[in-house]
Amino acid sequence: xxxxxxxCLFISLSSFAQTDSTEVERGARFKKASTNFFSxxxxxxxxxxxxxxxxxxxIFLRSMLLPGWGQAMNxxxxxxxxxxxxxxxxxxxIHSNAKRYNYYLNHVExxxxxxxxxxxxxxxxxxxxxxxETYARAxxxxxxxxxxxxxxxxxxxxxxxxxxxxRAHLKNFDIxxxxxxxxxxxxxxxxxxxxxxxxxSLNFK
Numbered sequence: 001x002x003x004x005x006x007x008c009l010f011i012s013l014s015s016f017a018q019t020d021s022t023e024v025e026r027g028a029r030f031k032k033a034s035t036n037f038f039s040x041x042x043x044x045x046x047x048x049x050x051x052x053x054x055x056x057x058x059i060f061l062r063s064m065l066l067p068g069w070g071q072a073m074n075x076x077x078x079x080x081x082x083x084x085x086x087x088x089x090x091x092x093x094i095h096s097n098a099k100r101y102n103y104y105l106n107h108v109e110x111x112x113x114x115x116x117x118x119x120x121x122x123x124x125x126x127x128x129x130x131x132x133e134t135y136a137r138a139x140x141x142x143x144x145x146x147x148x149x150x151x152x153x154x155x156x157x158x159x160x161x162x163x164x165x166x167r168a169h170l171k172n173f174d175i176x177x178x179x180x181x182x183x184x185x186x187x188x189x190x191x192x193x194x195x196x197x198x199x200x201s202l203n204f205k
Contacts (some may be wrong), residue, residue, distance in 0.1 A: 056168035063161035070164025074171060083160050090153035097146035104139035108132055 041048055043058050044065070050058055055073075063070030068083040103122075111119060111132040118129040 004139065052172055056165050059168045060161050060165035063164045064157070067157055067160055070161060070168070074167045075166055076164075076167065086156050086160075087153075090149065090156060093149040094146060094153060096150050097142050101139055101142035101146050104135045104142060107135040108139060111135070 040058075040061070043054055044061050059070040064072065067087050068080050071077070071079040071083060100105050107119065107122065107130075110122075111117070116129045116132075120129050121126040
């Protein structure tokens with residue numbers, strides 16, 4: 001009986017130690033994640049200075065917060081009209097398609113409440129009566145256009161952020177001091193004889 005009690009006690013202590021270890025690991029991971037988050041946030045909003053290594057990542061994050069911010073940091077000012085022109089076009093497409101979707105959906109709701117099979121457009125009360133099914137199809141079509149506009153806007157926003165990130169990497173990638181190309185005369189073996197040639201070497205420092 002004593003052996004059984006000791007065994008149960010050992011299992012309980014082992015389980016407690018394992019649980020305690022897991023909680024410590026979770027706490028450490030949470031603390032590390034929190035530290036990284038606050039450190040990154042300070043760099044994004046200019047509280048802490050940026051290192052050369054941090055710059056491309058922070059440029060990407062700033063571009064995701066505000067279109068064109070990354071291009072401005074890279075001093076590619078000529079790209080800003082393209083960025084904001086694309087953003088304005090995307091917002092206009094979203095607004096326009098959403099407006100048409102709500103317009104046709106409103107007709108469907110009116111017909112459903114009134115029980116009528118058709119009605120003329122609200123802004124043309126003396127026009128030709130249009131069926132509820134036609135209004136519903138039009139609403140469905142413009143809803144699809146609106147969704148595609150939102151997806152396109154988000155994709156364009158992300159692509160401009162990626163472009164700024166890549167550009168920042170290229171600006172920091174200086175090969176002038178790291179790579180040297182040298183050439184010198186050489187004898188190249190050709191069977192039983194030698195031929196004059198040139199030896200080229202690419203050295204990475």
